[in-house]
Amino acid sequence: MPQEAGDAPGAGSSPAPARRRPRILDGWGLLVLPLVAFLLVVFVAPLVSILARSFTDPTTGLDNYRDFFGSPVYLDVLGNTFRISGLVTLVTLLLGFPYAYLMTLAPPLWRNLMLVAVLIPFWTSLLVRTFAWVLMLGDTGVVNQFLMSIGLIDEPTQLIRNQTGVLVGMVQVMLPYAVLPMFATMRQIDRRLVQAAEGLGARPISAFWRVYAPLTLPGVAASCLLVFISSIGFYVTPALLGGPKDMMIGELIVQQLSAVLRWGFASALAVVLLLVTAALLLLVSRIVNIGKFMGGER
Amino acid sequence: MKRVLTAGVALSAVLGLAACGAAGSGADQLTVVMWGGQDQKTHVKEAIQPWGDEAGVTIKQDSPSDYAKFRAQVESGKVSWDVVEVEPNFAHTACDKGWAEKIDTSIVDTTDLNPEEVTDCAIPVLEYAFTIGYNTETFKDAHPTSWAEFFDTEKFPGKRGFWKYATGAIFEAALLADGVKADELYPLDIDRAFAKLDTIKDDIVFYETGEQQQQLVASGEAPLVQAWNGRIYSAAKEGQPVANEWNEHLLSYDQLVIPKGAKNADNAQKWMKWYVEHxxxxxxxxxxxxxxxxxxxxxxxxxxxxLAELPTSPENAPKRAAIIDYAWWADNYDEVSERLNEWAAQ
Structure with a gap:
């Protein structure tokens, strides 16, 4: 998350305390060097080689990019990736926010149970969970059988091999990533602020939305970013639960890398994905002060 | 800055040591790479470990076969795999690009093997077939016995499952269904195949894995699949209502290749010799x-x-339509994959 480190545009309105700047490289600051070295070796160097390969393999030039932008299918795949990731982010937010809020209200025992309920799937293999959805959502699966037996539908609704299937599978995987940051933020909010607002005459609903909700924004922003960025890289879930129309770019990259062995093209796909994601985050950071929400500045 | 450099040097030293640790292996071993799972365990137990015991070679394993890793190992010169089970189209590509060692026929006697399955760099490791897999409850009285009937959704309604990769024989099946003679299949007429596939497009379901294939046909969700015979057999053995129709099956096989620069290439050749002769x-x-x-x-x-479930049995062999021509596929895989992606996404 690049925005965390640098000042996002528009974030400079409150100048940072002057004493912080010169002290970045004191004795403790040096502790960051192993991480920097590690990132240079395992992240930056491969990234540079991917970038180089996208322009040189199999021939030097822009061929790989021309192939990508020349084909409506690949642009659709890129579009799918962001559309599905956006939808997953939205749905996990809608489900995760009330859940996290309820966790802060619940007594300790219930809170722990709720935590375990979110985390258990988190500890199960992704492939197993995804395959379980295949069995649940199929035409002959539990969900359709149940709906038919209570007479709600006459013939199976298609819940799999389409966008619905992908959403269900991905939301379940991403839910812990949405709930945990929001819960962490919410439990630190001083509830007396809400009481104070109510004491000063605010109705409960307006106290919640005007006092409590804004204080949860750092957690909400962290959740959304985490879910959105992780979703972009999904490929097993869309491959198993989606149809051919729901292909996401991760699956295409794997196909090009491992099956077709067009490494230059796969590299170009990765570069395009990285650039579009960065551009998107930059755009968001112009509207929302991500640095502030992520705790970078106070 | 100097400190950064020091840290960098220290780190690369550590990495270097780790690499040496991995490379400095004992003399007599063989690292075998297959698709993983129970299949690989069985293969090693039945046909590799006995050789290792006999020859005093330690058998090591990795899984699954991964063509990207294969290529990366060869290109970087750090090859940790010695013999790899692959699909034949990759074996062709690897041989053409110089990523694979040649088979030394003075060691490995290939005369007893099907010559169509042997190349300069590869010998077969197993044979299988693309059959018509069907649900025996959905089709109690009659089931499709030819690809033409497999494509006839009026006579046999229901969804059809195909493997989502272009080399999964979907094009061969479509052309046979459209009346192309089996001995005139290759070079594949991809346009004609797509035209035939268009006729059942709404009923096509693509599957990714063998488990999915079994689940689709056993549950009746797609009562017909273009199947891998072994998957249908194992599902049937577990009591699922599925069976193979062998008529017009397409023969396929996996191959063994030795990555160029494999440390124990000699052992790999020796094991191949043993495997062929046992x-x-x-x-x-x-x-x-x-x-x-x-x-x-x-x-x-x-x-x-x-035996009744093997493509080479005396009963099933005469029902064969053709053997997949992977040399053709090696040349055309990129392009046809791209068209299949496009077609499926429309």
């Missing part, structure tokens, strides 16, 4: 999996109920 070891694997052995001599060691 039909009972091939049969041991077949008995457990219903994947076919690579020599005819092995058939007599195969149990009768398994």
């Amino acid at each position: 039909p009972e070891a091939q049969a041991g694997y077949s008995n457990a999996t219903a994947y076919g052995p690579i020599t005819e001599a092995a058939l007599e060691h195969v149990e009768p109920e398994v």
Whole structure:
């Protein structure tokens, strides 16, 4: 998350305390060097080689990019990736926010149970969970059988091999990533602020939305970013639960890398994905002060 | 800055040591790479470990076969795999690009193998077939017995499952269904195949894995699949209502290749020799999996109920339509994959 480190545009309105700047490289600051070295070796160097390969393999030039932008299918795949990731982010937010809020209200025992309920799937293999959805959502699966037996539908609704299937599978995987940051933020909010607002005459609903909700924004922003960025890289879930129309770019990259062995093209796909994601985050950071929400500045 | 450099040097030293640790291996070993899972365990137990015991070679394993890793190892010169089970189209590509060692025919005697399955760099490891897999409850009285009937959604309604990769014989099946003669299949007329596939497009379901294939046909969700015979066999053995129709099956096979620069390439050749010359070891694997052995001599060691499910059995072999031409596929895989992606996404 690049925005965390640098000042996002528009974030400079409150100048940072002057004493912080010169002290970045004191004795403790040096502790960051192993991480920097590690990132240079395992992240930056491969990234540079991917970038180089996208322009040189199999021939030097822009061929790989021309192939990508020349084909409506690949642009659709890129579009799918962001559309599905956006939808997953939205749905996990809608489900995760009330859940996290309820966790802060619940007594300790219930809170722990709720935590375990979110985390258990988190500890199960992704492939197993995804395959379980295949069995649940199929035409002959539990969900359709149940709906038919209570007479709600006459013939199976298609819940799999389409966008619905992908959403269900991905939301379940991403839910812990949405709930945990929001819960962490919410439990630190001083509830007396809400009481104070109510004491000063605010109705409960307006106290919640005007006092409590804004204080949860750092957690909400962290959740959304985490879910959105992780979703972009999904490929097993869309491959198993989606149809051919729901292909996401991760699956295409794997196909090009491992099956077709067009490494230059796969590299170009990765570069395009990285650039579009960065551009998107930059755009968001112009509207929302991500640095502030992520705790970078106070 | 100097400190950054020091840290960098220290780190690369550590990495270097780790690499040496991995590379400085004992002299006599063989690292085998297959698709993983129970299949690989069985294969190693029946047909690789016995050789290792006999020759005093330590057998190591990795899984699954991964063409990107294969290529990366060869290109970087750090090859940790010695013999790899691959699909034949990759074996062709690897041989053409110089990523694979040549098979030394003075060591490995290939005369008993099907010549169509042997190339300069590869010998077969197993045979299987693309069959018509059907649900025996959905189709109690009559089921499709040809690809033409497989494509006839009026006579046999229901969804059809195909493997989502272009080399999964979907094009061969479409062309046979459209009346192309089996001996005139290649070069594949991809336009004609797509035209035929268009006629059943709404009923096509693509599957990614073998488990999915079994689940689709066993649950009746897609009562017809273009199947891998061994998958249908194992599902049937577990009591699922599925069966193989062998008529017009398409023969396929996996191959063994040795990555260029493999440290134990000699051992790999020696094991290949042993494997080809030990039909009972091939049969041991077949008995457990219903994947076919690579020599005819092995058939007599195969149990009768398994033999009935093998593509090379005397009963099934005459029902064969064709053998997949992977040399053609090696040349055309990129382009046809791209068209299949496009077609499926429309």
